[in-house]
Amino acid sequence: MSHARYTASAPGKIILMGEHAVVYGRPAMAAPVFQVQATATLTVEDDAAELWIDAADLNQRFALSTAPPADPLALALRLTLASVQRPAPGGEVRVRSTIPVAGGMGSGAAVSTAIVRAVAAWAGQALPPAAVSALVYEVECLHHGTPSGIDNTVIAYAQPVWFVKGQPPQPFDIPHPFWLVIASTGIASPTRETVGDVRGQWQADPTRFEGLFDQVAGLVNAGRAAMLAGDWFHLGALMTANHAVLGQMGVSAPILDRLVAAANAAGAFGAKLSGGGRGGNVIALVDSIAAAAVEQAVHDAGAAAVIITPIGVNT
Numbered sequence: 001m002s003h004a005r006y007t008a009s010a011p012g013k014i015i016l017m018g019e020h021a022v023v024y025g026r027p028a029m030a031a032p033v034f035q036v037q038a039t040a041t042l043t044v045e046d047d048a049a050e051l052w053i054d055a056a057d058l059n060q061r062f063a064l065s066t067a068p069p070a071d072p073l074a075l076a077l078r079l080t081l082a083s084v085q086r087p088a089p090g091g092e093v094r095v096r097s098t099i100p101v102a103g104g105m106g107s108g109a110a111v112s113t114a115i116v117r118a119v120a121a122w123a124g125q126a127l128p129p130a131a132v133s134a135l136v137y138e139v140e141c142l143h144h145g146t147p148s149g150i151d152n153t154v155i156a157y158a159q160p161v162w163f164v165k166g167q168p169p170q171p172f173d174i175p176h177p178f179w180l181v182i183a184s185t186g187i188a189s190p191t192r193e194t195v196g197d198v199r200g201q202w203q204a205d206p207t208r209f210e211g212l213f214d215q216v217a218g219l220v221n222a223g224r225a226a227m228l229a230g231d232w233f234h235l236g237a238l239m240t241a242n243h244a245v246l247g248q249m250g251v252s253a254p255i256l257d258r259l260v261a262a263a264n265a266a267g268a269f270g271a272k273l274s275g276g277g278r279g280g281n282v283i284a285l286v287d288s289i290a291a292a293a294v295e296q297a298v299h300d301a302g303a304a305a306v307i308i309t310p311i312g313v314n315t
C-alpha cells in the first residue's frame with residue numbers, strides 16, 4: 001500500500017472596516033490573522049475505495065460519497081475535484097483548525113481554502129489565489145446567503161485587501177504594521193441572520209440605509225489613508241465611528257458595545273466590532289504600551305478569549 005500526503009493551510013481573518021456596507025458595493029478592508037489557521041491534509045491511499053473526511057474539531061467523520069450536498073467540507077472537495085477534472089482519490093482528508101468556529105474570523109472560509117489547496121497540490125495544479133477564492137466563494141454562498149466575497153478573498157490571498165464587490169480585489173502592503181487586540185465574545189456571529197436583517201431594513205427604508213452605507217464608505221476611505229500614513233489616532237477614531245454606524249444598522253450587541261468602550265477607556269486608539277456582529281469579536285487598535293491594559297480591560301468586560309496580533313507583518 002502506498003501513501004502520498006498533501007498538506008495546505010490558510011489563515012483566519014478580520015474585517016478592519018466596512019463590513020455590511022460592503023454587501024452594497026461600498027469598499028471594505030480586511031487582513032489575514034496568521035496566529036490562527038486551518039490545515040487540510042489529504043492522504044491518498046492507492047488501495048482505498050473511499051475518500052474519508054475527518055474533521056475532529058467539528059466531531060465529524062464521513063465518506064465523501066455519502067455526504068449530503070449541503071455539507072460545506074464535501075462541497076469544497078467536490079468543487080475542487082471538478083475544477084481540477086479528477087475523480088476523488090481513495091484515502092482521507094483530515095481537517096484541523098485553531099480558528100474559533102463562527103467567531104467572525106472566517107473559520108469556514110479558511111477550512112475550505114485549505115481543502116482546495118491540498119486537493120490542487122495533489123492534482124499538480126497550482127491554483128492562483130483568484131481561482132481558490134472563487135471556489136471558496138461558492139461554498140460560502142451555501143451558508144451565508146449573499147456574501148460580498150470579502151472573507152474568501154482575504155483568506156485566499158493571505159494578504160491585506162481593499163475590496164469592492166464585483167471588482168478585482170486589491171491586495172495592499174501596510175507600510176507601518178500595527179497591533180490589534182482581538183476580543184472574542186465567545187458567542188457565534190450569525191452572519192447569515194445579520195446580513196438578512198440589514199437587507200430587510202434596507203428594503204424597508206432604503207434612503208436611511210443608503211445613507212448609513214455612504215457614511216461607512218467615507219470612514220473606510222479615510223481609514224485607508226490614515227493606515228497608509230501610520231496615523232493611529234485618526235484610524236482609531238474612524239474605527240470607533242464605524243462601530244457606531246454598525247450599531248445604527250442594528251448589528252451590534254450590548255457585549256460588543258461593552259468591549260469597545262472598555263478597550264477605548266483602557267487606551268486603545270479605537271475599537272469596533274468586526275465581521276457580521278451580534279457575536280463574534282471586537283478589534284481594538286493599540287500600540288505596544290497599551291496592549292496589556294486593553295487585553296486586561298476586555299477580559300474584565302467579558303471577553304471569552306483574546307488574541308494580540310500584528311497586522312501587516314507576513315508571518
Ligand code: MEV
Nearest residue numbers: 019020147148149275276
Ligand atoms: C462578514 O465577515 C462580513 C459581512 O460584511 C458579510 C459579507 O461581506 O459577506 C457582514
